[in-house]
Amino acid sequence: MKFLVCISNVPDTTTKITFTPDNKEFNKAGVQFVINPWDEYALTRAIELKEAQGGGTVTVLNVGEADTEPNIRKALAIGADDAIRVNAAPTDAFFVAQQIASVAKEGGYDVILMGKESIDYNGFQVHGMVGEMLGIPTVAPAMKLDMSGTTATLEREIEGGKEIVEVNTPFVASCQQPMCEPRIPNMRGIMTARTKPLKVVQPTSDAARTEVAEYALPPKKQGVKLIPAESAGELIKLLRNEAKVI
């Protein structure tokens, strides 16, 4: 079975967010980039399923410029077999989805996995766009994924519960916890990753449908009002009479 795992390159979760002086772009200076944490579930689960099937391939795909290659190599070190980088800055979800759909179509992948959303743009859009472009089902967000032959059984999170869904390959799933325990690279993985194939391709289209006009930081809090522990009940009165939330 051929797995395609889409990863995005995002600022580390501890990053303090700042912008370029015109507020149009995220300021990358000094920032550590990581594989999007949600994508790690997709990657690890694909590797586990491949191992369980005793054959097949896991290809990682990233739409990004050359500076994303360290994290692509990291995905190879975790256990992917080969990688494709579409050489372009990921301008918006629609643009990225088109690149993924065209790679997926050309490569004839059976299972296309990605994280629920990227922690920078938080779009939660790409999965459905890719599914629709390819005319195949999407399951989002998936908390569990098992395969038996060409049939997949997934648990899909819904507000207040879950649905058990069965789909046949090919399909797209966007992954989240507790699907698996994300793996970290070991020494052997890091060594072999250096020689695994990483193919760079050009984007097939440059159409985007949205554009960020300006970024801003959320409004700052006024500062905390402390209530002594002895008179904790006072807090409840403040929440009713001052903050008016209860």
Place this chain on the structure above:
Amino acid sequence: MSVLVVVECDGGEVKKSSLEVASYGSQVAQLLGTTATAVAVGEATEASLAALGEQGITKVLYDAEPRLKDFVNGAYTKLIAAAAQQEDAKVLVLANSNIGAAVGSRLSVRLQASLATNVVELPKVDGGAFTVKRGAFSGKALADVKLSGDRKIIAVKKNSIEALHEAGKTAQVESFSAQLTDADFADAPKQVVMQDQAGGVLLPEADKVVSGGRGMKGPENWNLIEDLAKALGAATACSKPVSDVDWRPHHEHVGQTGITVSPNLYIACGISGAIQHLAGVNSSKVIVVINKDPEAPFFKAADYGIVGDVFDVLPKLTQAVKELG
């Protein structure tokens, strides 16, 4: 031309987040000089749909096909696309929920529309430009995003828009059929498992949340969290390490890699306030922090705080809520 809103229903009622979506849609319609129609999905009663008039909706389309009671990605997408065609919808508004994300993303391709999710304010419409404000960087930033093309889809973040209530106004409910076939139900769920909701309040829909971290010491102490939540009518939540060690179920994990909540009130008990936790909760309107360490970073993000022991403070708070009556 019109604005079409997707309202999600459950157990006969329109979900709270969908009342916000309907209110958003009717205000966008007003901005554009048109009217707002709703298409309802899930289990709804005619009375609850007619009451969407209070949110400014003039007409509601409803397909009573029983298999639409549970979420089916294929069928929902086709139904909403058909409604959008019939109504010549230029703007489609839905909730930034798991259903909204699953169908909104497919619809954006099918209807050739631009899509913005996680939207927190009404759009600015200025000549040809249509700009929305959305959350980005997991709650650490906001972005003004320009949507191009003549069709737009907007997914509205929960609890960021005040629902309208114009008492007495009703919407006209019309039956609607998208000619769905068995093939549209190919990805229908085999089974739906609902969680056992202790206090009866769903975390993603809650407007008050009581959350516990590692400072609660163990699952056996969660009755303190649950008692306060129950007294307040709040949902319960937890930090990541708490769900990682199974003190609490995964669906209660909030933060950057859990769910994002933006209730009116978030009470954090024994949670340090790591940046990844804050990312999921910092758009809450009022944040209360209870922590025995006065240096805990969470106090910097809080509106109210108590430096103290949760085991001492929580029962006092629960008692004080009960005394409010």
